[in-house]
Amino acid sequence: MxxxxxxxxxxxxxxxxxxxxxxxxxxxxxxxxxxxxxxxxxxxxxxxxxxxxxxxxxxxxxxxxxxxxxxxxxxxxxxxxxxxxxxLTKLTVEENMLLAPQFQHGERIWNVWLRPKDVKRQEEENIEKAHALLEFLGLLRLKDEYAGALSGGQKKLLEIARALMAxxxxxxxxxxxxxxxxxxxxxxxxxxxxxxxxxxxxxxxxxxxxxxxxxxxxxxxxxxxxxxxxxxxxxxxxxxxxxxxxxxxxxxxxxx
Amino acid sequence: MLQLVVNGLVLGSILALAAIGLSMMYSILNFANFAHGDFLALGAYLTFVFSAILGVHLILAGAIAVVITALVAVCCDYVIWKPMRKKGAGSVTLIIISIGLALFLRNLIIFLWGPDLKRYDLPVKRGIELGSVVITQNQIVVIMVAIICMFLVHYLLKKTTIGKAMRALSDNIDLAKASGIDVDRVIRYTWAIGMALAAVGGILYGLITNINPNMGWFMLLPMFAAVILGGIGSPYGAMLGGIIIGLAQELSTAILPTEYKLAVAFVIMIAVLFVRPRGILGS
Amino acid sequence: MIEYLPYVITVLLIAAIYAIFSLGLNLEWGFTGLINFGHVAFFAIGAYTTVLLNLSGVPLLLSVIAGVALAGLCGGLLGIPTLKLREDYLAIVTIGFAEIIRFFLLNEEWLTRGPMGVHVFSRPFEELIPGDYNFFLFPFVLVVLVICYLLLEKLIKSPWGRVLKSIREDEDVPASLGKNVFSYKIQALVLGSMIAGLAGSLLAFYLQYINPRNFMPIETFYAWIAVVLGGSGNNKGTILGALILWTFFSGTRFAQGYLPFSPTQMGALRILFIGVLLIMIMMFKPEGLLGKKEELTLAR
Structure with missing residues (x-):
């Protein structure tokens, strides 16, 4: 490998x-x-x-x-x-997670403006996936907190969860x-x-x-x-x- | 052509002096000080005020102006930069504050002394003719003062404790802190010395041409070009860079309209960023 | 009261044009953390391209589009040598670029008519509007402002905007997750410059006559103060900031009569005040009026 x-x-x-x-x-x-x-x-x-x-x-x-x-x-x-x-301490836990998936439709300006439905659908899929991962690591209840409010250990966890999101x-x-x-x-x-x-x-x-x-x-x-x-x-x-x-x-x- | 070389060397030595402080602050405080040019203008204007308005002899007026400019810089450190350091402000914040300070200083000058061109009260003397080249006495004074200042800077950096501390700080600020250097004190000295040099640059500029409130703004780009060309944090690089930029700007007038002098500095700077972003003498 | 209406409309119109101009900067600085000290260059490029093309017979809409495109192109070109290096290089390079553009406008008289300036040949729907054109232009600009705002808000709340915010905080993270940081920065700079170009076209329609003096370096810092005052990274804040700035400016015009200063001194005082305000906000209230403290990454 x-x-x-x-x-x-x-x-x-x-x-x-x-x-x-x-x-x-x-x-x-x-x-x-x-x-x-x-x-x-x-x-x-x-x-x-x-x-x-x-x-x-x-x-x-x-x-x-x-x-x-x-x-x-x-x-x-x-x-x-x-x-x-x-x-990323200035983004919420959930936003941290959603940053990770690769090749998102919504990462292109045109898609955001012209294909909002595709962008939204994919975003919803990613949110579901993110929630499942956060749930597993016990971070789900913190999803709307800014990551800056997390403890050191929780940040470490979030980072691993984020890597897995990719x-x-x-x-x-x-x-x-x-x-x-x-x-x-x-x-x-x-x-x-x-x-x-x-x-x-x-x-x-x-x-x-x-x-x-x-x-x-x-x-x-x-x-x-x-x-x-x-x-x-x-x-x-x-x-x-x-x-x-x-x-x-x-x-x-x-x-x- | 040779005449342009002479003019270039004169402008270059002014830029070199002014760029030293910019480069030192750049590496020690880790931010680009956009107010640097306006300290240069402040030095030039204070000299004008003391000599032309209050009637003090030009040399004495220049000395007073340099001291006041350095004091203003130290005051700014107490009021602005030191509190921001304590807060751990990032370089982008400091850059924006510096541009605010630049706007403040420039418009203070306009407010107090008006927007128009000013001249030092200098006797008009005939230049010395060397073949086809004419060198005025003021140009000779500029080059000599610049050389003396550069030697002083060299002595300061190599031989004095404060100079060594400055170099240590610019190499590695954490290491310098750990080794017990009083960082705030060294930074204050660096401001004072850097801005004093800028003020000298401004006064010398006044010897060869008019001064105006925007002179610092127009010198800013060539100074940054000199610093980047020489390598950020290298005082010797800044001197070398200043002279090269000065020469290039003057020589360009042989083929380009004089208004595009600034564009020459700009193009050199872009080229350096592409080819060797750490500059000639940068590490 | 009614006799003040044209004046009020004019102030609001200018504020709206500068709000659009400032939204471009907010995208670059507020959301991406790019320091652009030459924003006025794109303002000028938009204005001059629109007017000069239109003057030589190109339809108005096409001229505006060309101005916007050229502004975007220049923004992108400036980003290439600088955005992979340290953050202050962009600041230095843009500041130089804006000055060079201004010298170009002053000197290349064959193209720009130099210091004389250029008269605006035609304005949108001008022949259909009876009476005071500004009464039409203001709602028109307002619509453009709202469209820009909505499109930007949509972007900022999208995955694209999320990547920008992550770059603003720590570009190692998006890079480690497969985002091409350099490309995003270029995109932000291009889009921000295009918006400035559009604002430039609108400014030309308002002024009817443009010359290099309309594009002094200080214009850039009007946008900066609008963005920073309203709250970096907050589009509503930027619009509010622009409105406050121009209300303040028109206020100082009234104050002129009561103060013992010359117009030059008043002008200097205004900019002096802007400088002090910029310092104060960055030192004491970096989140601005509407920004969120928790999201403050730029001014730690």
Missing amino acids: LSVHDVEKSFGGIKAVDGCSLKIKKSAIVGVIGPNGAGKTTLFRIISGFEKPDNGTIVFNGEDIEGVTSFAIARKGLIRTFQISKA DPKMLLLDEPFAGVNPTLAMKILERIKELRDNNGITVLVIEHDMPKIMQLSDHIYVLNKGKVIASGAPEEVRANEQVVEAYLGGVWGELR
């Missing part, structure tokens, strides 16, 4: 990503872990087109996408969320559980697995919450200083000496 090969990116002489390669199969849930500054978010920015790589190739669904602009990548079905949640083939989730209460986090986790099982969606997720990512992922990549230092099934990574050595103490200490 997604193959990243030897991607490099440096900022002012510092290599943020230094020859990263990942291979992600269709319908897999893959985790990316590593200490702060390992280059995880930069890698995400490169894959999603928000940053151009200095070197390397990225193939998504059979197409080269390195250097393609962000919106064009999103249109191919690769949808990302942001580490620091980017719920019918992605693949999701890039940047720390989806940060600040979300454990019950809800479990719910999201189940939902992601469900989407994979039923819709064949592929997921690449950055996460600091070790137990969750071990539970969620089929496969894990460990990044350090812009390089992949280990990869494999969660148990393998947990047992990998190099990883443990690099991260003695902290969360990794707890893991053992």
Whole structure:
């Protein structure tokens, strides 16, 4: 589904990503872990087109996408969320959701003026879909609130719901559980697995919450200083000496 | 042709001086100050008021004007910019406030001293002829003052604590804050110095031609062109950009009507945005 | 009272023309967050194109359409080098463009008759209207204003408008959801410029005689004050803002007789006041009169 090969990116002489390669199969849930500054978010920015790589190739669904602009990548079905949640605080929860569907009739000026019926019909379909998703995540009663009034965890949820509204083939989730209460986090986790099982969606997720990512992922990549230092099934990574050595103490200490 | 080069260098050194402050504020406060040109006009008018109306000697009048202009800039920081910084205002808000300030200053000048052209009370002296080229004494004064000011800026930025703090602030304001620099104080100094330079630019402009309330407005586009060409945040880029724009504007009069000087700055600016948006010396 | 009617109608007429002009800016700034400091350029392009084409024999309606189209085209062209870069580049480039257009109008006498200006050749339905033409032109402009308002409201409440608002707040989000942010910004700028062009045609019909002095840079800021005063991103507010502005202007004309200032000084005072008002609103009431505080993204 997604193959990243030897991607490099440096900022002012510092290599943020230094020859990263990942291979992600269709319908897999893959985790990316590593200490702060390992280059995880930069890698995400490169894959999603928000940053151009200095070197390397990225193939998504059979197409080269390195250097393609962000919106064009999103249109191919690769949808990302942001580490620091980017719920649009000045729009309502519902408007946030309705922004996401792609190729809406009403996104063209002429259609708005000349085909108002089609626009309206599609809008109603989208509202229905949005309400179902919001209901599932327990946000429905907040649909008319400005997203700015939501708690940090709720914003995170909204962002994931919004990404799902876009019918992605693949999701890039940047720390989806940060600040979300454990019950809800479990719910999201189940939902992601469900989407994979039923819709064949592929997921690449950055996460600091070790137990969750071990539970969620089929496969894990460990990044350090812009390089992949280990990869494999969660148990393998947990047992990998190099990883443990690099991260003695902290969360990794707890893991053992 | 050579005459145009001389004229271009004269205009260019004025633009260069004025653009330094614009560029510094652009990178430190992260917004384009559209009132910059009107501070330039303010400096020119204050000089006129002190010399032609109150009879102070021109050099002294200029010095007083520069000091007052800098003080006005610092006052504006206290009244407008600092409270807005505290609120965390975005750059778009600051830009709109700056255009409001520009309208205010320009029309204050018109209100107080009228809309028509003014001249400094200068003795008319014959220019120095070098072959086919005529250089007036005032033009020489302009270039010399500009060079001296540029050296002063260079010294200030490289050797003094405040200058180093300015550069640190313009490189990375968060890092500068973290390292314990008193950001507000440095910003006040930057306003004072930047606007003082603009005022000098305005006064020098008055030496070579008439002054009018709209002079700042007409200088605004060439100044922005200079800043963008040189690279936002680079004082040396602004100097270089100013001289290039000044030369280009004057040389263009060989083939275009003089009214289109402004269009030359505009075209250069657009070209820079297409080809190298970070400018010649920008990072 | 009745003897004041023509005066009142004229003030309302001008306010309505400027309301249309300002609605264009509100689309750009209020809804999309684009800073256009050269809005007057499109006003001028609309007015001059309409009058000059009509003068050379093109039917009036076609001339107006051409003026609107040319204004839109110029807006789009200015967007191309700037809208992918930082937000202030558009402001700088538009401010320069407006000045260049004005110099062009002043200097290219073969086309524009320079400072002499151009007389308006014909006005809509002029031959059918007996008496004071403004009594017809005002309702006519009012209808155009209402149509513009309704079309814009429809757009703003559509998915298209939603994308604009999302760009205004944080363009990374629409980009991450597959929206071509650059294209939307261009669309907003083109449409806003077209509306300004239309307002320009109407202004020409009102003035009957246009010259470059009608298109001084300050005109742009009349639109800004209308938008910001009424509430950025609120079309009703913009119309209210334009009305307040022109009521204020006509008020100052009356005040003229009681103040010891020359007409030039009065003019300067007016603009000085506009500058102060702009600063005050942005500092203390950025949501304007009718804007919603919760939706305030532009003036945080």
